[in-house]
Amino acid sequence: MPRFSDHDDYIAAAPEQFRPLLEQVRKQLARALPDAEERIMYDMPGFAIGGSIVAGYAAFSKQCGLYVSKGAIALHEKDITSAGLKASKTGVTFTTRQPIADELVKKLAISSRKELQL
Template identity: 70%
Template sequence: MTKFANHDAYIAAAPEEFQPLLVQLRAQLAKTLPDAEELIAYDMPGFGFGKSIIAGYAAFSKQCGLYVSKGAIIAHAEDIAASGLKASKTGVTFSLRKPIPDELVEKLGLASREDLGL
């Protein structure tokens, strides 16, 4: 598995069609969590403090994902569904056809931070 030095390297290695989505997601997370550090954990980029990850993101062959705390997903399940997106216990998947709205990224990022006590 490829190890990435930073967010730029991860995005550059992602499928080309997803790179603009990842750039936008990164920017929105940086705006939402301005004092959090950019880090790489579990071979994907994220934002957090030390070893505590508030939000992470990833690109796959057919979709991208935003990963936050379980509590954030539960708290915003209706917003996720209203956006036409699918959620797992700790993530929301999205694609070019159905990108994740900036407002939802902000809600999930802030809720995850609160849920984790960071």
């Protein structure tokens, strides 16, 4: 299993077609969580406040994911569905054909932070 030193390292190792998506999600998370610190935890990039990861993202062979709190997913379930995206309890998956909108990334990150009370 690869070990990544930072977000740049992670994105560089991701499948080429997903790199622009990951860069965009990273940029939106940084804007939504300006006081968060970029971290790698469990070999995935995330944004932490204190010791808690507020939001993270990842690339897989066929899709990418944005990972936030359960409450953030539940709160924005209609937005996720109307965007044509799929969600689990803590994540939203997206692809190059069906990217995640910047505004949805922002909403999810801010809601995750509020739920975690950070």
